[in-house]
Amino acid sequence: MANPMYRQIAEDLRLKIESGxxxxxxxxxxxxxxxEKYDASRNTVRDAIKWLMTRGxxxxxxxxxxxxxxxxxxxxxILTGEADGSAGAGxxxxxxxxxxxxxxxxxVPRVEIQQIAGVVAEELQIAENTTVVSRxxxxxxxxxxxxxxxxxxxxxxxxxxxxxxxxAEDIPHGAVAYLRDNLKVxxxxxxxTVTVRAPDxxxxxxxxxxxxxxxxVYEIRRTAFDQSGHPCRLTVSVxxxxxxxxxxxxxxxxxxILTRPASDQSRQHQ
Amino acid sequence: MANPMYRQIAEDLRLKIESGxxxxxxxxxxxxxxxEKYDASRNTVRDAIKWLMTRGxxxxxxxxxxxxxxxxxxxxxILTGEADGSAGAGxxxxxxxxxxxxxxxxxVPRVEIQQIAGVVAEELQIAENTTVVSRxxxxxxxxxxxxxxxxxxxxxxxxxxxxxxxxAEDIPHGAVAYLRDNLKVxxxxxxxTVTVRAPDxxxxxxxxxxxxxxxxVYEIRRTAFDQSGHPCRLTVSVxxxxxxxxxxxxxxxxxxILTRPASDQSRQHQ
DNA sequence: AACGATTTGTTCGTATGTATC
DNA sequence: TGATACATACGAACAAATCGT
Numbered sequence: 001m002a003n004p005m006y007r008q009i010a011e012d013l014r015l016k017i018e019s020g021x022x023x024x025x026x027x028x029x030x031x032x033x034x035x036e037k038y039d040a041s042r043n044t045v046r047d048a049i050k051w052l053m054t055r056g057x058x059x060x061x062x063x064x065x066x067x068x069x070x071x072x073x074x075x076x077x078i079l080t081g082e083a084d085g086s087a088g089a090g091x092x093x094x095x096x097x098x099x100x101x102x103x104x105x106x107x108v109p110r111v112e113i114q115q116i117a118g119v120v121a122e123e124l125q126i127a128e129n130t131t132v133v134s135r136x137x138x139x140x141x142x143x144x145x146x147x148x149x150x151x152x153x154x155x156x157x158x159x160x161x162x163x164x165x166x167x168a169e170d171i172p173h174g175a176v177a178y179l180r181d182n183l184k185v186x187x188x189x190x191x192x193t194v195t196v197r198a199p200d201x202x203x204x205x206x207x208x209x210x211x212x213x214x215x216x217v218y219e220i221r222r223t224a225f226d227q228s229g230h231p232c233r234l235t236v237s238v239x240x241x242x243x244x245x246x247x248x249x250x251x252x253x254x255x256x257i258l259t260r261p262a263s264d265q266s267r268q269h270q
Numbered sequence: 271m272a273n274p275m276y277r278q279i280a281e282d283l284r285l286k287i288e289s290g291x292x293x294x295x296x297x298x299x300x301x302x303x304x305x306e307k308y309d310a311s312r313n314t315v316r317d318a319i320k321w322l323m324t325r326g327x328x329x330x331x332x333x334x335x336x337x338x339x340x341x342x343x344x345x346x347x348i349l350t351g352e353a354d355g356s357a358g359a360g361x362x363x364x365x366x367x368x369x370x371x372x373x374x375x376x377x378v379p380r381v382e383i384q385q386i387a388g389v390v391a392e393e394l395q396i397a398e399n400t401t402v403v404s405r406x407x408x409x410x411x412x413x414x415x416x417x418x419x420x421x422x423x424x425x426x427x428x429x430x431x432x433x434x435x436x437x438a439e440d441i442p443h444g445a446v447a448y449l450r451d452n453l454k455v456x457x458x459x460x461x462x463t464v465t466v467r468a469p470d471x472x473x474x475x476x477x478x479x480x481x482x483x484x485x486x487v488y489e490i491r492r493t494a495f496d497q498s499g500h501p502c503r504l505t506v507s508v509x510x511x512x513x514x515x516x517x518x519x520x521x522x523x524x525x526x527i528l529t530r531p532a533s534d535q536s537r538q539h540q
Numbered sequence: 541a542a543c544g545a546t547t548t549g550t551t552c553g554t555a556t557g558t559a560t561c
Numbered sequence: 562t563g564a565t566a567c568a569t570a571c572g573a574a575c576a577a578a579t580c581g582t
Contacts, residue, residue, distance in 0.1 A: 004569055030547060041571045046548085054324060055483035056468055062548045063579030074465070079518050080350070189521025195344070196466055196486060196511040198325050213325035216466060216486050216511065229524045241466040241486065248349050248518050251459025254499045274550055300566060311552050316567085332567045333560030 006047035009038050013048065017057055017068050028058060028066040054214060056242070072243045075141070079192050079220075080249045103142055109135040111168045113155070120152050123223045123234045131155045133165050138206060145207045151175070152234040157183065175233070176224075185232055190224040196241055207240045216241040276317035279308050283318065287327055287338050298328060298336040326484060326512070342513040345411070349462050349490075350519045373412055379405040381438045383425070390422050393493045393504045401425045403435050405445075408476060415477045421445070422504040427453065445503070446494075455502055460494040466511055477510045486511040 003011075016022045029037065034045045049066055052058045060066045117128045124132065136150045153165050153175075160183055164171050171178050179185040198213040209215045217238050224233040273281075286292045299307065304315040319336055322328045330336045387398045394402065406420040423435050423445075430453055434441050441448050449455040468483040479485045487508050494503040 006569075032547080043572085044570060047569080049548095050320075051482065060548060061579085062577065063546075065547065080520050187521075189519070189523040191523045192518040192520070194464060194516040194518070196488070212321065214484070218466070225521075225523060229522070246464040248462040248464070249459070250350050250462075251457075251495075252499070253459040253461045253495060276550075302566080313553085314551060317550080319567095330567060331560085332558065333565075335566065 005038075005040055006044050006051065009034070009040065009045060009048035010051040012038075013052060014055075014057060017052075022068050024068055024070045026068050027064075028068070030065060054212075056214060059210070074243050074245045075146070075239075076245055076247055077239075078247045078249065079194075080247075104146070105140050105143070106170075107138045109137050109168055109170065111135050111166055113166065116152065119221070120234055123221060124152060124154060124231045126154060133158060135165070146239070148203060148206060148238045150236045152236075154232070157185070157232065179226075179232065186227045187224045187232065188227050190222050193221045193223075194246065195219045195221075199238075199240075203238055209240060218244060218246070220246075275308075275310055276314050276321065279304070279310065279315065279318035280321040282308075283322060284325075284327060287322075292338050294338055294340045296338045297334075298338070300335060324482075324484060329480070344513050344515045345416070346515055346517055347509075348517045348519065349464075350517075374416070375410050375413070376440075377408045379407050379438055379440065381405050381436055383436065386422065389491070390504060393491060394422060394424060394501045396424060403428060405435070416509070418473060418476060418508045420506045422506075424502070427455070427502065449502065456497045457494045457502065458497050460492050463491045463493075464516065465489045465491075469508075469510075473508055479510060488514060488516070490516075 013022075013028065022028065028034070028049075031042050031045050031049070034040075034048075035042045038045065049058065049060065053060065056069060058066050059069050112134045113131055114134060115129045116124075116132050116134075120132065121128045121130065126132075132155055133153045134150055135153075136148075138145070139147045139149060153162075157179065158165050162179060162183055164178055165175070176187050180187070196216050196218055199207070199209055199215065199217045203209070203217055204211055204213075207217070218241055220237045220239070222233075222235045222237070223231050224235070226232040283292075283298065292298065298304070298319075301312050301315050301319070304310075304318075305312045308315065319328065319330065323330065326339060328336050329339050382404045383401055384404060385399045386394075386402050386404075390402065391398045391400065396402075402425055403423045404420055405423075406418075408415070409417045409419060423432075427449065428435050432449060432453055434448055435445070446457050450457070466486050466488055469477070469479055469485070469487045473479070473487055474481055474483075477487070488511055490507045490509070492503075492505040492507070493501050494505070496502040
């Protein structure tokens with residue numbers, strides 16, 4: 001009574017999905033069938049479906065029908081690791097590879113020299129409109145788009161001889177080892193900042209996300225510090241939120257056995 | 271041409287918002303005005319607004335109008351800290367307080383003894399349908415809903431004398447210190463798992479989120495380990511994704527100066 | 541390869557309800 | 562109370578994608 005009709009239809013379908021009556025991947029009745037079943041107009045049925053779609057419960061495929069979304073097994077990325085740069089650590093991607101045991105690929109870095117402002121300048125603790133080197137890569141795992149990553153380095157590192165930073169090709173053993181061995185710039189620690197936001201159009205396209213902004217993305221900024229306590233790199237990584245999770249280990253933590261996606265039973269709120 | 275009209279209208283409005291022509295909190299033209307401006311029907315204009323709403327760019331207020339959403343200054347929570355339980359660390363909330371310097375409040379714990387399954391049993395490494403103690407709290411900062419938190423403890427801890435775990439009142443210096451001083455159960459480390467998902471109805475209500483599922487929530491599971499390497503606690507915390515961010519420090523990291531929300535300038539993807 | 545049937549997507553018009561000022 | 566503005570609901574028509582024949 002209080003609720004509009006499209007909500008009642010939506011809640012009814014939602015129940016059928018969450019009770020398991022409609023399993024993952026199952027097709028819902030067509031809009032025409034729902035229109036007859038609930039004695040509503042097609043537009044009202046579509047409003048109900050739209051409501052379910054916003055919540056990520058169903059997806060529509062033109063010419064085919066409406067389907068309950070399939071659950072996705074998330075990738076797990078460990079944010080904590082060795083800080084000293086050994087074993088390539090401090091590089092988010094290495095952890096990903098270890099964690100997933102899948103075959104990763106990455107595009108050739110797109111290198112740009114640019115003036116920066118805002119968050120980048122702030123995290124690198126340099127003045128706005130200073131020039132920095134940015135190295136951008138698209139990363140995939142088993143051919144599936146996985147992350148977009150951009151690293152920013154102060155131009156001073158290049159001036160001190162780190163010319164590989166401005167070459168558009170992979171740095172064999174990683175930038176961390178390269179800077180340590182050539183410039184004696186040791187990475188002694190890093191700070192990760194985890195945020196979640198709506199994807200921009202580029203990200204939507206690369207990750208093949210539904211083009212409404214319903215699936216969010218993680219943005220993880222890793223600011224790395226050298227032995228002098230100054231930031232020597234900022235890496236911004238973006239991951240789709242619906243198929244990724246992150247792990248942080250502190251202190252003595254036994255090796256992980258297995259991981260599961262977000263809670264089913266652990267939701268005990270009321 | 272390729273795009274439907276409602277998308278073109280939406281993109282045009284989006285541009286005006288992102289370029290700053292329409293500032294945060296500004297009112298958009300009414301649907302009637304937009305209908306005339308773009309020479310479309312009111313329904314089409316509403317489709318465009320719906321598209322912007324899904325992306326969290328605008329909000330509608332019945333009887334008033336459509337407004338550009340105001341940006342929210344995020345709370346910052348540090349996930350890494352001392353693992354040994356000193357200074358109450360290992361308790362997420364303590365870090366929050368330190369990080370925000372605001373006045374936190376929390377409801378009296380709701381204590382339940384229940385059989386658990388799924389993720390909880392898995393993280394605590396105990397058999398399914400074993401009994402555990404759960405302690406649930408709603409936390410606020412300056413009166414604003416902040417997080418929902420549920421901690422699970424193996425029943426064996428109570429049997430060994432930790433009776434305060436089953437009392438519905440705060441444990442003065444924190445459960446970590448209580449278990450250490452009374453049961454010699456030291457927390458030597460923990461593992462945090464960060465996921466993002468749509469809020470359930472309870473979370474939507476508590477956090478006063480828009481009742482479409484557009485704002486996601488973080489779910490952070492903290493599994494704490496004692497000196498024997500066994501899990502002694504699982505804490506599940508839920509935060510709204512639109513006003514929270516998390517920090518992870520590894521290695522030597524200088525003290526934080528200030529933090530800013532998700533990137534503006536750091537988005538360099540293409 | 542072509543066509544028709546099915547299904548969702550877009551757009552219009554219209555009417556009425558409800559919230560706010 | 563009335564005016565304004567968004568919310569819901571109906572009906573209709575055509576477009577576009579998909580699939581099987």
